[in-house]
Amino acid sequence: MKEQWRLLKTNFSTAFTNMAIDRAVLVTNSKGRVLPTVRFYGWEPPAISIGYFQSLEEEVDLDNCRKLGVDYVRRITGGGAVFHEEELTYSIVIPENHPQIPENILKSYGRICGAVMKGLDNLGIESKYIPINDIITGGKKISGNAQTRKSKTVLQHGTVLTDVDVDKMFSVLKVPNEKIKDKLIADVKQRVTSIKHVLGKEIRFGDVAKAMKIGFEQEFDVELVEEPLSEEEKELTRKFEKECFSARDWNHKR
Amino acid sequence: MQSKSIYKVPNGKLLKISLDYDEKHNSINKVKIMGDFFAYPEESIESMETELKSTILEKESLIKKINSIIKEYDIEFIGLHAEGLTEGILMCKK
Numbered sequence: 001m002k003e004q005w006r007l008l009k010t011n012f013s014t015a016f017t018n019m020a021i022d023r024a025v026l027v028t029n030s031k032g033r034v035l036p037t038v039r040f041y042g043w044e045p046p047a048i049s050i051g052y053f054q055s056l057e058e059e060v061d062l063d064n065c066r067k068l069g070v071d072y073v074r075r076i077t078g079g080g081a082v083f084h085e086e087e088l089t090y091s092i093v094i095p096e097n098h099p100q101i102p103e104n105i106l107k108s109y110g111r112i113c114g115a116v117m118k119g120l121d122n123l124g125i126e127s128k129y130i131p132i133n134d135i136i137t138g139g140k141k142i143s144g145n146a147q148t149r150k151s152k153t154v155l156q157h158g159t160v161l162t163d164v165d166v167d168k169m170f171s172v173l174k175v176p177n178e179k180i181k182d183k184l185i186a187d188v189k190q191r192v193t194s195i196k197h198v199l200g201k202e203i204r205f206g207d208v209a210k211a212m213k214i215g216f217e218q219e220f221d222v223e224l225v226e227e228p229l230s231e232e233e234k235e236l237t238r239k240f241e242k243e244c245f246s247a248r249d250w251n252h253k254r
Numbered sequence: 255m256q257s258k259s260i261y262k263v264p265n266g267k268l269l270k271i272s273l274d275y276d277e278k279h280n281s282i283n284k285v286k287i288m289g290d291f292f293a294y295p296e297e298s299i300e301s302m303e304t305e306l307k308s309t310i311l312e313k314e315s316l317i318k319k320i321n322s323i324i325k326e327y328d329i330e331f332i333g334l335h336a337e338g339l340t341e342g343i344l345m346c347k348k
Binding site for chain 2: 051052053054055058076077078079080081105106132133146147148149150176254
């Protein structure tokens with residue numbers, strides 16, 4: 001019988017809840033209270049997440065966020081700023097000594113991205129992992145990923161773009177040099193793609209989640225069994241949301 | 255004196271440094287290390303920033319100090335390294 005992991009489907013939540021759930025699962029899994037977990041989710045309202053080391057005010061146009069109803073949150077993972085709107089986001093939480101997870105951090109990025117690539121393959125999209133943390137198709141980025149390790153447990157989360165609006169993205173993200181903003185936007189349009197663009201048709205969130213579920217099962221040779229958050233995780237989620245991810249101190253700390 | 259730099263680390267990520275330095279002693283008062291790189295454990299970046307205070311703004315002493323902090327706090331960088339960080343900090347002076 002195949003090893004069973006938990007499949008967590010939390011659908012659409014705010015940026016603060018989304019980041020709090022990932023952290024809550026990281027805590028409960030590190031205490032051995034829940035199975036390794038693969039989660040699929042979306043963002044409502046749309047939001048920007050920034051990497052742990054980034055400066056909020058340098059990366060994000062806070063005024064435009066307010067005007068457009070876009071939330072912003074600092075992640076516990078490193079990496080870059082991401083505008084989350086039309087996408088499926090995954091996270092995986094698993095002990096770092098699990099035999100399926102390479103000890104080497106960079107290798108483990110590649111392994112987990114392998115599951116996302118199998119998921120894309122199930123949708124008829126061939127893709128390639130580009131270290132450190134990107135997945136590309138036809139030379140264009142379709143997925144970005146970020147990993148942290150705490151209490152001997154791995155959390156990696158990442159995006160799979162289902163559609164992309166680069167102009168809107170740059171109305172809420174700041175660029176280092178305003179003078180070359182137009183060129184930068186043109187460049188990014190050349191370098192980023194989405195499932196909708198590649199397949200030439202709209203695809204439902206649920207269908208992407210199904211393809212990704214099978215991708216993770218194939219990559220790690222496991223069975224994903226759907227279960228809800230535990231009561232402890234729900235409580236931790238509320239705590240982290242309030243004390244950390246929706247708090248000004250956290251989001252403005254760098 | 256306050257200054258900023260943006261440095262694309264070769265084969266790495268975009269590093270953004272904000273530096274407050276003592277011109278007379280050519281040393282660091284305060285440094286903020288920002289960007290889209292990865293560091294494990296993440297909180298060690300704050301230790302790095304604190305420990306870099308008073309370091310002389312010169313290539314050899316910076317690399318030596320950064321490497322000793324990396325060792326002391328068992329930091330693993332991805333998309334950044336001691337040389338890149340040194341370069342980013344020194345660019346603030348140019």
